[in-house]
Amino acid sequence: MDPHPVTPHFQPATGSPEQWSEAFARVEDYLRAHRLSDRIRLHENSLHILQEAAARHAQNPEENPVTLSMRVAQEQLDQWFARRLELENVPLERKSALGRVAFLACDGPAQYPSAVLQADVLPAELEQRVRQWSGRAGPNLEVSNMAPRDMDFGLVTEVAEDTWEGLERRPVVRFLLLWAIFVLVLTALFFLSRP
Amino acid sequence: MIYRHPFTPAMVERLERRRGAYFSTVFILTIVGTLLMADILLTGDFGVLEVYLLLVFIPLFYNLSSAMVTALVGLYVVVRKRGNPLSVIKTLPDAAEAQTPLASTAIVMPIYNEDVTRVFEGLRVIFRSLEKTGELAAFDFFVLSDSDDSTKWIEEETAWMELCRQLKAFGRIFYRKRRQAINRKSGNLADFCRRWGKRYRYMVVLDADSLMSGETLVKMVRLMEVNPSVGILQTSPRLVNGETIFARVFQFASRVYGPVFSAGINYWQVGEATYWGHNAVIRLAPFIENCALPDLPGKEPFGGRILSHDFVEAALMRRAGYFVCLAPEIDGSFEEGPPTLLDHLKRDRRWCQGNLQHLWLLWAKGWSPIHRLMLAHGVLSYVTSLLWFLFLMFGTFRGFTHTGGPVIAGEGLKSAVLFGVTALMLFGPKALIAARVCFDREQLEASGGLVRFLLSIVFETLFFMLMAPILMIYHSKFVLLTILGQGVRWATQQRKAAGEADWREIILNFGGVTMFGLIWGISCLIVAPRLFPWLLPVLAGLWFCVPFAIFTGSAYAGARARALGLFLTPEETQPTWVIKQLADNLGKAAQRIRPHPSLLQDYGLLLALLDPYINAIHLSLLRLRRNPPPEAREYFQELRERLLAQGPDSLAAKEKTALLFDHDSVNWLHDQLWSSASASLAPWWQLAIRQYNVVTAEPVTPLYR
Numbered sequence: 001m002d003p004h005p006v007t008p009h010f011q012p013a014t015g016s017p018e019q020w021s022e023a024f025a026r027v028e029d030y031l032r033a034h035r036l037s038d039r040i041r042l043h044e045n046s047l048h049i050l051q052e053a054a055a056r057h058a059q060n061p062e063e064n065p066v067t068l069s070m071r072v073a074q075e076q077l078d079q080w081f082a083r084r085l086e087l088e089n090v091p092l093e094r095k096s097a098l099g100r101v102a103f104l105a106c107d108g109p110a111q112y113p114s115a116v117l118q119a120d121v122l123p124a125e126l127e128q129r130v131r132q133w134s135g136r137a138g139p140n141l142e143v144s145n146m147a148p149r150d151m152d153f154g155l156v157t158e159v160a161e162d163t164w165e166g167l168e169r170r171p172v173v174r175f176l177l178l179w180a181i182f183v184l185v186l187t188a189l190f191f192l193s194r195p
Numbered sequence: 196m197i198y199r200h201p202f203t204p205a206m207v208e209r210l211e212r213r214r215g216a217y218f219s220t221v222f223i224l225t226i227v228g229t230l231l232m233a234d235i236l237l238t239g240d241f242g243v244l245e246v247y248l249l250l251v252f253i254p255l256f257y258n259l260s261s262a263m264v265t266a267l268v269g270l271y272v273v274v275r276k277r278g279n280p281l282s283v284i285k286t287l288p289d290a291a292e293a294q295t296p297l298a299s300t301a302i303v304m305p306i307y308n309e310d311v312t313r314v315f316e317g318l319r320v321i322f323r324s325l326e327k328t329g330e331l332a333a334f335d336f337f338v339l340s341d342s343d344d345s346t347k348w349i350e351e352e353t354a355w356m357e358l359c360r361q362l363k364a365f366g367r368i369f370y371r372k373r374r375q376a377i378n379r380k381s382g383n384l385a386d387f388c389r390r391w392g393k394r395y396r397y398m399v400v401l402d403a404d405s406l407m408s409g410e411t412l413v414k415m416v417r418l419m420e421v422n423p424s425v426g427i428l429q430t431s432p433r434l435v436n437g438e439t440i441f442a443r444v445f446q447f448a449s450r451v452y453g454p455v456f457s458a459g460i461n462y463w464q465v466g467e468a469t470y471w472g473h474n475a476v477i478r479l480a481p482f483i484e485n486c487a488l489p490d491l492p493g494k495e496p497f498g499g500r501i502l503s504h505d506f507v508e509a510a511l512m513r514r515a516g517y518f519v520c521l522a523p524e525i526d527g528s529f530e531e532g533p534p535t536l537l538d539h540l541k542r543d544r545r546w547c548q549g550n551l552q553h554l555w556l557l558w559a560k561g562w563s564p565i566h567r568l569m570l571a572h573g574v575l576s577y578v579t580s581l582l583w584f585l586f587l588m589f590g591t592f593r594g595f596t597h598t599g600g601p602v603i604a605g606e607g608l609k610s611a612v613l614f615g616v617t618a619l620m621l622f623g624p625k626a627l628i629a630a631r632v633c634f635d636r637e638q639l640e641a642s643g644g645l646v647r648f649l650l651s652i653v654f655e656t657l658f659f660m661l662m663a664p665i666l667m668i669y670h671s672k673f674v675l676l677t678i679l680g681q682g683v684r685w686a687t688q689q690r691k692a693a694g695e696a697d698w699r700e701i702i703l704n705f706g707g708v709t710m711f712g713l714i715w716g717i718s719c720l721i722v723a724p725r726l727f728p729w730l731l732p733v734l735a736g737l738w739f740c741v742p743f744a745i746f747t748g749s750a751y752a753g754a755r756a757r758a759l760g761l762f763l764t765p766e767e768t769q770p771t772w773v774i775k776q777l778a779d780n781l782g783k784a785a786q787r788i789r790p791h792p793s794l795l796q797d798y799g800l801l802l803a804l805l806d807p808y809i810n811a812i813h814l815s816l817l818r819l820r821r822n823p824p825p826e827a828r829e830y831f832q833e834l835r836e837r838l839l840a841q842g843p844d845s846l847a848a849k850e851k852t853a854l855l856f857d858h859d860s861v862n863w864l865h866d867q868l869w870s871s872a873s874a875s876l877a878p879w880w881q882l883a884i885r886q887y888n889v890v891t892a893e894p895v896t897p898l899y900r
Contacts, residue, residue, distance in 0.1 A: 022872075029888045030869055033807050070870035077807075093862050094819055100811035105360050109808070135365035137355075137816055139335070142393035146385055148489040149511075154558030161492035161555075168494070189592075191243070 010047050012054035014061040023069035024050055030073055034116050035109035045117050049073045080117050084130045102133040210281060210465055214565075217264060217463045224260035224620075229253050231613045238609070239597065248589045251582045258579050259620050261572075266452070266624030269459025270631065279458065281465050283425065283520040287418050295417040297333035298396035300476070302412070305339045305383040307376070309403035311350040314338065315358050316780045317406050320773050322362055324409035331409075333416065335395070336368040339383045341376035345851045346799030348372060349813060353802065356812050372816070374856065380472075381488055381504035392479045402473040404531035405432065408773045411527030415476045418522065426482065426517025427509060429468060429475040430528035431457040435766045435774055439534045440756055441747035444658045446532060447651055447762035451642075455628050457523035466518035467565040472505035474528045478517065482508070485515035491555045496548050496677050503549025506573055507556065510566035527771065535748035536662070537704060540669050547577045547673040580670030587733060591719065594726035625656065641765035651762050661743055664736030668708050698745060705740040712737025791886045793879075797843040800851060801883045803861060810865045817858045831860045839867060842879030 012020055028046045036042050053069040060068075081099030082092055090098070106129045108115060108122075115122050122130070153161070167174045232252050236245040272279050279285075287295070302321065306314055318336060325331045338355060342348045355370040362368070373386060384400065392398070397419055399412060407430075415428055431453065434446040461468065470477075486508045491498040501507055509519045533539040550573040556562075557570055629652045632638050633645060642648045716734040719727045736743075746752055756762055766774055790798050802809045823831075834854050837845050846854070854860045873881050 026869065029884075030807070032888070033805070035808075064872055066872055067870045070866075074866060074869070081811075091819070094814070094858075097811040097814040097862075100808055101356070101815045104808045104811070105356065105365060107360065133365070135359060136369075138337075138369045138371055139366075139391060139394060141390050144389050144392045144483050146389050146392070146483045146487045148487040149485065151489045152560040153492060153555060154560055156558040157492060157555050161498075164493045164498070188243075 010050055010054070012050075012065075013058045015054070015057055015065045019065040020050065020054070020069075023053065023065040026066050027069050027073050030070065031116070034077070035113050036116050038114040041114045041118075049076060052076075076117060084122075084127075086131060099130075101135070102130045105133055105135050106130045206281065210463075213281075213465075214463050217268065220264050221257065221260045224264070225253065225257045228256040228260070228613070228616065231609065231616065232256075235609045235613060244589055244593055244596075248586065248593065251586045251589070254575060255579055255582055255586060256617075258575060259617065263620045263624050265456055265459035266628065267459070268462045269455035269457070270624070270627055272458040272462055273455050274631065278524065279462055282461060282522065282524060283418060283422060283428065283466075284522050284524045286422055287414070291421070292414070292417060295420050297330055297413065297416050298420060299394065300334050300397040300399060300412075300416050301337055301387070301391065301395040301479075302334055302399045302401060303337045303339055303384065303387055304401045304403065304405070305341065305380050305387075306351070306403045307341045307379070308344045308347045309342075311347060311354050312781065312784045314351070314403050315354040316777060316784060317401075317404070318368065319358060319362065319780065320776045321401075321407055321409070321412070322364065322368070323776065324407075324773050325412060326409070328409040328413050330413050331367075334367075334412070336364075337387060337391070338368070338370045339387055340370065340372045341379065341383050342372070343376065343848070343852060344799075345803075345848070345855050346795075346797060348852075348855065349799030349803045349809065352812050352816055353809050370816070378488075378500050379502075381501065381508075385487060388479065388483045392483045395479055398477045398479050398482070400473050400475055400477065402530060405474050406435070406529040406773055406777060407474060408527035408771060411525055412476075414525060415522075419476055419478060422518075422520075424516075424518055425466075425520050426478050426512035426515070427470045427475055427519040429470050429519070429521045430525045431521065431523040432471075432474040432528040432530040433764075433766055434532045435529045435764075436531050436778070437534070437753065438750040439748050439753045440658075440762075441536055441539070441753075442532050442534045443753050443756060443762040444655050444747070446764055446766075447642075448655050448659070449532075450764040450766070451632055451652070451655075452625065452628050454523060455624075455631075457521065461521045461523055464521060464565060464569075466520055467513055467563055468509070468519050468521035469566075469569055470505045470509035470512075470519060474530060481512065481515055481517050485517075486511045491552055493555075496680055497552060498555065501549070502552060503546060503573070506550075506553065506566075506570060510556075510562050510570065513563045513566055514561045527773070529766070529774065534750075536665070536744045537701070537748070540666075543577075543666070543670065544673050547670060548677045550574055550577055551674065551677050577670050577674055580667045581674045583667050584671040587730070591715070591723075591726065591730070594719070594723040622656070625652075638765060641763070641768045643760035643763040643768070647760040647763065654761065658747070660732060661736045661739060664712075664733040665705075665708060665740050665743070667733075668711070668737065701744045701748070702741055705744055708737050708740045712740070791882065794883055794886060797851070797879075800843055800855070801887065803855060804864045804868055805883065805887045807865070810861065813855070814858060814861055817856065817861065819858050823859070831857050835860050835864055835867075838864065839871065839876055839880065842877035844879070845877075 010020070024046055027049050028042060031042055031045055036045070049072050050069055053065060053072045056072070057063060057065055057068055078092055078096035081097075081103065082095040084099040084103055085095060087095050087098065103109065103116075106126060108126060108130065112122065112126060115126075167177070229249070229252065233249055236249060239245075304314065304318065315338075318338070322331070322336065325334055338351065340348065340351050342351060351372070352370065355368065359365045359368050371387070371390075373383065376382070378385065384398075388398075397416055399407070399415070401407065411430065415430065418428055419425055433453070434442075434449045437443040437446040488501045488504055488507060488511075490500055493499065513519055533542055553570045553573050557567060557574070562570070629649075632642065632648065639645060639648055643651070712734050716727070716730070716738070719730055719734075757767070770778070789795075790801075794801055803813045804810060831854065834846060834850055838851075838854065843851060854864070868876070868880065868884070873884070876884075
């Protein structure tokens with residue numbers, strides 16, 4: 001978007017003032033969420049977006065101005081962020097997300113908070129850093145095969161495993177065995193507690 | 196011996212002599228104790244009960260002997276100026292240190308629903324510390340997340356991005372989130388090894404609460420470089436940052452006794468030490484080739500995948516011909532301990548299950564005898580609690596049935612001798628180690644001076660005397676439940692203010708132990724009153740279990756103890772740069788604006804869907820799924836609409852995670868939340884948007900800078 005003068009008058013042909021007021025607040029919040037803190041720029045950008053939305057609303061008055069304004073805001077922001085990167089064969093929403101991340105990673109919101117939606121404000125140095133930014137969550141893969149080696153667990157373990165598996169296959173035997181142990185313990189306790 | 200310099204027969208002989216002397220002493224002491232016990236039991240009727248008593252007594256006394264000899268040997272090593280000439284640290288003389296170039300090293304931190312601020316602030320401090328050494332270029336950092344809490348997940352991603360931005364560390368600090376947390380921590384590390392292991396010669400494994408100084412990391416890598424046959428180098432981390440009484444007592448005790456015990460085990464283990472799972476450096480090529488964990492026979496909890504992987508990995512590394520070394524002499528390695536008794540027990544429950552699984556491995560072929568013994572020690576460390584419990588139960592029965600005769604260990608001169616020997620073995624090494632600190636002016640002053648140090652020792656001894664019976668009951672329960680394939684249920688914590696103990700949780704969890712202690716004590720008092728005094732130290736621990744857990748879990752009491760100069764450690768009174776820096780950073784982070792309490796539970800979802808930058812970070816880390824099947828689209832559409840119309844409470848945790856993994860859903864929800872009329876959204880979202888707009892003047896991230 002090119003820089004544009006402050007727009008003091010906003011008079012939509014369709015929609016109620018309450019609807020446009022809510023739309024303005026929502027758009028302003030959304031731009032603020034992009035760390036756009038300069039109030040004049042924020043106001044100006046919000047009104048500009050609303051003007052575009054109002055023009056569309058005039059052609060389609062059934063649409064909710066809030067929804068319409070936010071759609072315009074998101075489109076403009078998507079395109080602005082997507083333009084920060086030179087990526088081929090990547091869908092717009094992905095490109096826009098990567099552009100946002102690159103702008104954030106290069107300190108764009110902190111150093112140039114008013115730059116968002118301004119076409120020619122980004123300093124060349126920042127513009128270049130954002131374009132070249134390739135912060136990835138992981139380095140290139142260098143795949144290794146890490147497979148367990150055969151392990152001989154020994155005779156005792158083999159016997160134990162067979163017994164264990166055997167008991168698991170025969171729930172009735174397991175049940176009887178547990179009760180037998182319980183009865184044995186009780187019997188032992190009975191005899192141990194007698195003088 | 197073992198390392199790079201020639202393997203001299205004299206050194207091998209020396210190690211063999213050490214091991215021979217160590218085990219001979221342990222076995223002689225065990226035999227002497229057993230004979231004393233047998234002599235006492237033989238004076239009366241020697242029946243089945245006496246046989247049982249003797250059988251459970253032997254492993255208990257073996258454990259005691261082994262701990263005592265380790266402590267005495269450790270004390271010998273610590274006191275003498277030369278230290279341990281066979282220790283790996285001796286292979287890197289000061290002069291050679293600076294000239295040894297470093298190799299590529301990955302510092303990996305596997306995490307699972309951890310405190311995100313602590314994780315990333317810890318990494319920040321380690322990064323800065325490495326930067327100060329001028330050797331940062333050799334190190335890359337990996338945060339390996341298995342978090343299934345969506346809020347933690349989003350906070351981790353944001354914190355990663357912020358940390359990289361602030362430190363200008365893109366391409367140096369990496370973040371990986373697994374979709375499926377297969378095989379938990381060991382699986383997470385194996386996943387790292389498979390993906391990127393080839394890029395690095397070494398991997399330093401950290402826990403979420405680990406902290407290491409740059410100098411320590413550099414030294415460890417250099418030690419590995421000069422010792423190509425060492426596969427794992429383990430440091431002996433010191434406990435720090437304890438706030439509650441519980442954590443502070445453990446911290447104090449580990450600072451006083453820990454170095455001596457570490458020196459003691461290192462005296463006879465030398466190149467066949469264990470790996471403790473963190474604060475260690477691992478040679479990656481042999482680790483990848485030899486240390487993948489096999490599945491155990493049978494099913495969980497006793498079989499299946501190996502839970503306590505570290506011991507097994509050390510044994511596998513040794514089996515492959517590499518040495519596993521402990522370097523207790525290396526400073527600058529820290530970790531944090533559990534803050535409360537309950538947290539300690541929950542951790543013990545996992546460790547108990549993991550250690551009991553090692554029973555399967557005891558007879559496996561190829562282990563070195565020392566590692567086989569240590570696997571057995573691991574099993575024994577939990578089984579001894581059950582044995583001690585059985586010993587006391589048999590003793591009680593004996594007391595009940597021999598009301599006119601001797602009680603637990605008999606009476607008279609013989610039992611007095613055995614009692615004295617046992618007490619000496621329990622408390623003698625502690626007293627000697629404490630005495631050593633008293634003669635170490637520097638450590639004594641850093642521990643608050645003589646009076647405070649001695650008072651701390653007395654309270655610490657009382658603390659462990661009270662805690663031992665509680666651990667005995669719980670460990671016995673863990674062992675039995677693991678064998679029976681059952682889990683342990685814990686009453687869950689109610690949200691409380693920081694530092695405040697939750698009485699309800701403690702009473703529900705420990706009330707049963709108190710009841711058991713009361714029944715046991717009262718029956719003794721009625722049936723065999725002469726037995727009662729013998730059991731009193733054990734019974735007291737059980738009776739006071741609830742107040743003990745409440746008092747020791749209190750951060751307020753911990754702060755008071757610190758103000759009084761109790762349980763002080765040198766790391767507290769003279770903190771190193773990394774400890775101080777971490778405390779400063781966490782202090783600043785604690786001053787951040789907290790989200791509205793009703794939004795806290797799903798704050799990650801809120802951030803990922805509302806904040807355009809955090810939404811973009813999350814989207815950029817997700818895989819773009821092209822042409823998903825119609826069933827998946829329908830499923831996600833239904834979830835999305837439910838989330839917007841009814842709020843996050845209408846979705847299960849797994850559904851929220853599924854949504855957050857779906858690129859299209861995250862994108863769509865972000866658009867919809869911002870463009871829908873407020874009235875069409877769930878009240879939760881209306882509040883979230885209002886709150887978000889209030890706090891969004893500053894970037895909303897888990898980091899403060």
